Amino acid sequence: MLSALILLPLLGAALIGFLPVGMNGKLSRSIALVFASLAFAWIVFLAVQFNPTIVSQQFAEFLPWIDALGLNYYLGIDGLSLPLLLLNGLLTGIAIYSTDEDIQRPRFYYSLLLLLSAGVSGAFLAQDLLLFFLFYELELIPLYLLIAIWGGQRRGYAATKFLIYTAFSGILILASFLGLVWLSGSPSFALESLNSKGLPLATQILLLAGILVGFGIKIPLVPFHTWLPDAHVEASTPISVLLAGVLLKLGTYGLLRFGMYLLPDAWRYVSPALATWAVISVLYGASCAIAQKDMKKMVAYSSIGHMGYILLAAAAATPLSILGTVMQMISHGLISALLFLLVGVVYKKAGSRDLDVLRGLFNPERGMPVVGSLIVIGVMASAGIPGMVGFVAEFVVFRASFAVYPVQTLLCMVGTGLTAVYFLLLTNRAFFGRLSAQVINLPRVYWSDRTPAIILAVLIVILGIQPAWLTRWSEATTTAIANTRSVVAHVSVQGIRD
Template sequence: MASHLLSLIIFSPLVGAVIILLLPKAQESLYKWISLANMVVVSALTFAAFLQFDPNQTGFQLVEKTLWIPQLNVYYLLGTDGISFPMVVLTALISTLASIGSFSIKKREKEYYCLYLFLVTGMMGTFLALDMILFYVFWEVVLVPMYFLIGIWGGPRKEYAAMKFFLYTFAGSLLMLVGILGMYFNSAPHTFNIMELVAQDFSFGFQKIVFLALFVGFAVKVPTFPFHTWLPDAHVEAPTPISVILAGVLLKMGTYGFFRFSFPILPEAANWFRPYLAVLAAIGIVYGGFIALAQTDFKKMVAYSSISHMGFVLLGLAAFSTNGFNGAMLQMFSHGVITGALFLLVGVIYDRAHTRDMNAFGGLNAQLPVYSGFLVFFSLASLGLPGLSGFVSEFLVLLGSYEYSKLYTAFACMGILLAACYLLFMVRRVLLGPANPKWESLPDINMREVVTVVPLLIITLGIGIYPRYLLSFFIPTLQDLLASIGGTLM
């Protein structure tokens, strides 16, 4: 099993999808349990990989390599390191919890769970592929199930949101493909192998062109201002479990692309584009914060907050320093956990009240004390309260950006202040004040819903109290990356 462990992690969800597809409609009560069991298997395989993973090793581990398309020198090449492995763990965690959250889906369950498991395969493959054509295939695979999951099981404007998501991300992907082909034809010998591309000496002018092509593909997925407009629509219309995956995993695919491809393969261009990355990061942090502050829709507020929080990842990348890179990676993981929990909590209240208008609530802390406790906890984590994971990641990014530019650090601090405003305003409108008699019979969060958020609470608290453990997984790899691209080492 060890030699093909990564393949098992990627493709085992497809086994569950095939089983569900073959089951008769009379057995539809089993669909959700097969999906959950399959995600438990994926988590167990990920844990097996965790036991074999050596965080002190900077190279790729658990590598699988087989010639796939000989005519183009394309390989089925998988591997993981300190950059990708935390994302694999995050994907397994979020996908398993979202599978439990999917128990509320009652329409066309067979198609839903088949597409859901297909989506997990695409996400895992994206983080583990080391051949750029293989990476591109998995990257595009993610678009198809996500399009249907939003377009069929989404809200009133689901078709519009699904089409907007698909067109934005597909257009960005095509530009990314142009950049990939450019690197292939300018490498000697022609190769799509990431490890071989890193060793190529591309000209500075060529690097800038390819960096820009890759940047658009990755920036749409992050999403970076001004490529962000698909995100609020997709989040608002998507069913709750898909919003959780969208925020918890899919957005990280974009920033992962910078770490995995843009910076190591095109280091001179990355350094040249630093000021522009920092400007877009600062705009995204402040813009996302102000727009979130203006929202009355609970889900849309959390969606816009993602634009602001993901701006910290881009700012950490622009810092080109140990603190900046460490903070960016930690923010990717932390944001996936915290925002995933917030979307689950939005879904809890929407399933009961059938509205996301924050002004329609009030005084729910007395009616739903357990739910209120979870909401306050994750709101404080999102705004960066010391002792929770959001504080550690954003503080490291601020340290890194301060070394690069005090001006951009000031804008980032403004984003933190805005986060405190829109999250505390949300708490005041939803939980505090006079109780609305309309919601006096509203039931509190149930045990199934508690199970989906408690693991995220433990992780948020654990990282906040002892971040060193998670940092130890990617610090060696990031240090090696910084050394290879001429970044600032501690």
């Protein structure tokens, strides 16, 4: 059942790849949409069948693969991976739908998008460390090509920088995985067979350091963040949607699944430093966002800050804070995807993302009033306005983290205030005032341009009003991660229900 989430995109990519050369790009797009929709429908079906009270892996698949290496094909779903799989399926479909119909080399482009989706799904499903690493590296190749071929003027530089950073990330993660398996004496790389309790604390800390830096590059956390703004600015809009919405979550997912879960003693020891690291990322990302004139670069730096909230909650490592990390991952995925989509529409119609050029886009006759309204929704959600999913996620993160790290939590809350500042600058400069002379004759914005953003905006509001629809999948799993590994003392999750 789970292999279908990997095989459907792979089958779609193969089918598109074998289309005759010169075939109409609309056919490639249609095939990609069909297979992406089938994969999303299948994960929705699995979500309906999913039992949220069971903390073990559900729908598990196990096949022996390479016995000499201890590598097995082992897949499973729990409350940590299920929401991220749903997010991946949704945003993959939106990215395909949002792609320009006249894109160059459509067969190659849509094949890479589906291959990327398959790699991400495989990473979230993998219950074997080496299998996870294979999928983690698999998604690197299509993303590099998608930036290098269909990116902006400096796409070669941005793609190469991304490749170098992510390759170094993979080296550190693999070294930590190998060290953990060999030193613990485990006969395989299966997640359930690993136990670090017998290892000296110094050894655990060394292994955890490799995992932290490796996944910290992927998240990305300061000072390993410099590849992200370049990648976002040069990537096309659909690729930015996937990069911010899903691919960064591989880093935070890896910290929880392989850092906190496998090395709890070391995690408890370094958690104060992690909370401080989170503060640095939050405040640095927000400060850099304020200084930006490029709308897309501003949203990119905002991602660095908001991913820092996830590290803060993970450092606290209570059942409620770990639940907050899942909520913040989904919240950030939806909000960042919405903002990148809308910035892409502005750039496509106005020909610029420069805040010194854009002005008055709220003009009801010659501007983009609907796009502006949707951007306001995204801005309000990112700034944590009540009634939006961003508020609920950040409230849970801060509520849970304050009991463990009050000073760091208060400093991260300053980042929320700074979010309101830089996004207020964005909306005030670009959308209010008299329409700028440079963009006075704007092309019409069609409903096909707005529909994906409307879907995301509706989800942001619905999950903000009814967050239990999100937390019901993850609460039992996140509580078990904290309690069974004895990371820190139990903190009740009753507050989220209240």
